[in-house]
Amino acid sequence: MVQLRPSAVQPALDPPAEPDAGADDAALVAAACADPAQFALLYERYVGPVYRFCYIQLGSRVAAEDATSEVFLKALAALSDFRGGSLPGWLLQIARNTVIDQHRRKKPVTSIEDRHDLAGREQTPEDAAVSAEAREALRRALADLPHHQRTAVVLQLAGWSGEQIAGALGKSRTAVYMLRVRALARLAKTLRAAGWRGEDLIDAQR
Amino acid sequence: MPSDERGHEDLLRRYWQAVAEDADAAPPEGLDPLAAEMVRGLRSLRAPEPDPAFVARLGERLKEETAHRTAPPTIAPSATAPSVRSAPRPLPIAARRRPVLAGLATAAAVVLAVIAFQVWTSGTRPVSATAILQRAEATASGPARFRSFVITEVSEQYPAALAGSEDLVRSEITRWYEAPGRWRREVTSTVLAPDGEVKSRGGLVSVSDGSTVWIHRLRDNTVIVRPLGSGGTDELGPFPEVTGGLSGLLSQAGVCYTPRVVGGETIAGRSTHVIALGRSRCAPGAEAGAGTELVEWTVWVDKETFLILKSVQEVDGAVVATTTVTSVQYDAPPEASRFEFTPPPGAKVRDQRQ
Numbered sequence: 001m002v003q004l005r006p007s008a009v010q011p012a013l014d015p016p017a018e019p020d021a022g023a024d025d026a027a028l029v030a031a032a033c034a035d036p037a038q039f040a041l042l043y044e045r046y047v048g049p050v051y052r053f054c055y056i057q058l059g060s061r062v063a064a065e066d067a068t069s070e071v072f073l074k075a076l077a078a079l080s081d082f083r084g085g086s087l088p089g090w091l092l093q094i095a096r097n098t099v100i101d102q103h104r105r106k107k108p109v110t111s112i113e114d115r116h117d118l119a120g121r122e123q124t125p126e127d128a129a130v131s132a133e134a135r136e137a138l139r140r141a142l143a144d145l146p147h148h149q150r151t152a153v154v155l156q157l158a159g160w161s162g163e164q165i166a167g168a169l170g171k172s173r174t175a176v177y178m179l180r181v182r183a184l185a186r187l188a189k190t191l192r193a194a195g196w197r198g199e200d201l202i203d204a205q206r
Numbered sequence: 207m208p209s210d211e212r213g214h215e216d217l218l219r220r221y222w223q224a225v226a227e228d229a230d231a232a233p234p235e236g237l238d239p240l241a242a243e244m245v246r247g248l249r250s251l252r253a254p255e256p257d258p259a260f261v262a263r264l265g266e267r268l269k270e271e272t273a274h275r276t277a278p279p280t281i282a283p284s285a286t287a288p289s290v291r292s293a294p295r296p297l298p299i300a301a302r303r304r305p306v307l308a309g310l311a312t313a314a315a316v317v318l319a320v321i322a323f324q325v326w327t328s329g330t331r332p333v334s335a336t337a338i339l340q341r342a343e344a345t346a347s348g349p350a351r352f353r354s355f356v357i358t359e360v361s362e363q364y365p366a367a368l369a370g371s372e373d374l375v376r377s378e379i380t381r382w383y384e385a386p387g388r389w390r391r392e393v394t395s396t397v398l399a400p401d402g403e404v405k406s407r408g409g410l411v412s413v414s415d416g417s418t419v420w421i422h423r424l425r426d427n428t429v430i431v432r433p434l435g436s437g438g439t440d441e442l443g444p445f446p447e448v449t450g451g452l453s454g455l456l457s458q459a460g461v462c463y464t465p466r467v468v469g470g471e472t473i474a475g476r477s478t479h480v481i482a483l484g485r486s487r488c489a490p491g492a493e494a495g496a497g498t499e500l501v502e503w504t505v506w507v508d509k510e511t512f513l514i515l516k517s518v519q520e521v522d523g524a525v526v527a528t529t530t531v532t533s534v535q536y537d538a539p540p541e542a543s544r545f546e547f548t549p550p551p552g553a554k555v556r557d558q559r560q
Contacts, residue, residue: 036272043268047261052253062458064253065260072264076271124395125361125377126410126423133421133430135250137558142251157252177219184218187248188241195556196240 025087025167032079039076046088047072050095052158057099059139070098086167088160092151134196141190149183152176221245335465335481338507343456345512352511354384354539361529372400382540387416387434390544413547418559420547429549432558455483455503456514462486463503471506473515474531478506501526511536 028045031038050071055064071094082090142150148169155165166173217237224231225245233242345351358380364372377395393410409424414434421430459465463483471480483503506516515531549555 037269039268039272040265043265047264048256051256051261055253056251061254061257065256065264068256068260069264069267072268073271076268124375124397124406124408125379125393126395126408126425129393129410129412129421130423130428130430131250133432133556134247136432137430137556138244138247138251140558153248157248159253180222181219184222184241184245188238188244191244192240194558195554 026084029079029082029087033082036076036079039079042075042087043072046091049088049155049158049160049164050091053092053095053155053160054099056154056158058102063102067095067098067102070101071095074098086170088164089168089170092155092168137191137194137196138187141187141194144190145183145186149179149186152179153183153187156180218245225249335467335479336460338467338479338481338512339456339459339465341512342505342507342514343459346456346514352383352385353537355381356383356533356535356538356540357381357531358533359529359531361527363527373405374398374400382544384539384545387414388545389414390540411547413545415545415547420549422547422549422553427550427553428556429553430556430558431549455505458486459483468504470509473506473508474534476511476515476531476534477509478515479509481505481507 025042028038028042032042047068051064051068054067054071055061058064058067071091074094075091078094142153145153148171151169152165155168160168162173162176166176169176169179171179217234218241221231221233221237221242222245224234229246229249233239233245358378361375361377361379363375363377375395375397377393379391379393381392382390391410391412393408395408395410397405397407399405410422411424412419412421417434419430419432419434422428463486465481465483467479468482469480471478481504483505485500485502500521502520504518504520505514507513508515513531513534515534517527517529518525519527
């Protein structure tokens with residue numbers, strides 16, 4: 001058995017611990033370092049949050065799947081370099097870099113199912129166009145937020161728990177809460193300055 | 207922080223929580239209406255759950271990677287015993303020439319193969335559905351081969367075909383384009399009940415003058431103004447919906463479909479290949495039963511320009527959506543006024559250019 005990080009785990013001859021689904025992040029990392037097969041538990045815990053983060057950043061299922069695959073392959077390869085701290089923060093950093101790389105690549109890949117979702121195709125072309133513009137306005141306003149405020153909102157939208165967001169940002173949960181609330185106030189101000197009204201943003205939901 | 211601002215932040219916080227639990231939650235009294243609607247609008251950016259099939263595939267791939275990592279390292283013989291072979295002697299000159307000649311022959315063969323491929327792909331009669339779709343994808347990815355065009359298309363969709371609705375949305379879309387970034391798109395649409403009664407009508411005009419985009423929804427006289435290339439409906443580029451909207455389909459054609467040429471037909475006076483793609487093997491609902499895996503696609507590709515001029519989607523033999531180009535003129539420069547736009551009096555303008 002190849003031991004990736006001998007100093008961080010049990011003596012080499014001991015079998016690696018098998019963390020249960022409720023194990024904390026540190027135990028997951030330690031177990032995966034001792035036995036890469038245990039990486040599966042870490043993957044199961046974070047595949048949803050990482051995918052949703054990538055989806056919000058990239059806006060398409062295909063692109064989010066590509067990025068998520070890349071994030072976990074990179075994480076597996078670099079697990080021995082993980083030096084403790086926040087596991088969600090480490091994964092978020094990898095995901096951010098991966099998303100940036102994807103944006104730099106030549107053209108976004110959108111799946112036909114993303115665009116032609118039959119179940120969701122309930123709009124006329126003009127309403128679909130205005131909804132798309134309203135969503136883009138929100139995306140742009142979100143992108144213009146200060147880094148921590150933006151991350152707090154994006155991770156919330158991506159369904160990360162309060163604890164995971166706090167860990168990823170290295171802040172208390174109260175501080176994250178305040179970041180989010182300030183972000184919302186700032187978004188409202190930006191959108192109002194651009195002439196958007198409440199009904200437009202309701203359109204964006206459709 | 208002023209106390210009124212602190213109070214407003216508290217209202218925002220409460221409403222964020224309420225909307226997370228109930229999308230239709232009423233905003234608390236005193237909350238700025240725009241802020242309240244923004245909280246609800248942000249819900250549109252929420253991400254869906256990953257497709258279980260994708261999660262399983264990636265899980266398997268990671269498992270393979272980890273198996274590779276846990277496999278006992280292979281020990282090379284040279285690491286355990288000194289080599290008993292003597293150092294290689296220099297080859298005779300003739301022997302040294304052989305690889306050089308072989309290399310030249312290989313290079314020549316590669317060059318010939320490349321030339322043959324280019325001749326094949328530049329011809330007007332590609333030999334396979336995949337080759338046709340590859341050229342269609344190249345066309346849909348960039349308008350470089352066109353200086354201008356005017357295209358009109360008609361689209362008919364049953365918006366919730368899989369959910370039982372029988373309303374039909376019929377749209378007519380005309381697009382004027384002139385390289386490199388000027389276009390105008392005019393849409394009129396009608397929602398029809400199964401008995402033919404008109405339930406609603408709408409219209410949209412979007413114009414790009416090469417640097418700014420205007421989008422005008424006629425129903426409520428809303429005009430959105432923003433720089434060109436900043437997202438939104440630019441995703442289709444200058445192309446008609448039937449081509450730009452299918453670029454994703456084309457990029458996946460070889461992986462997710464088994465395309466085959468099923469004939470030829472004239473569409474809007476243009477000769478086309480008819481290509482049946484069948485059902486997607488990659489649809490997200492294939493395991494989840496969302497419905498998109500049921501859709502069978504057929505596309506009509508212009509034999510000369512490789513623009514898609516028609517697409518039909520069917521579910522169990524019933525047509526759920528069609529888009530057909532009804533007229534097309536290539537290299538027909540539109541008049542300059544097509545690419546100008548002034549918001550009409552009383553328009554509600556959302557200006558994104560700051």
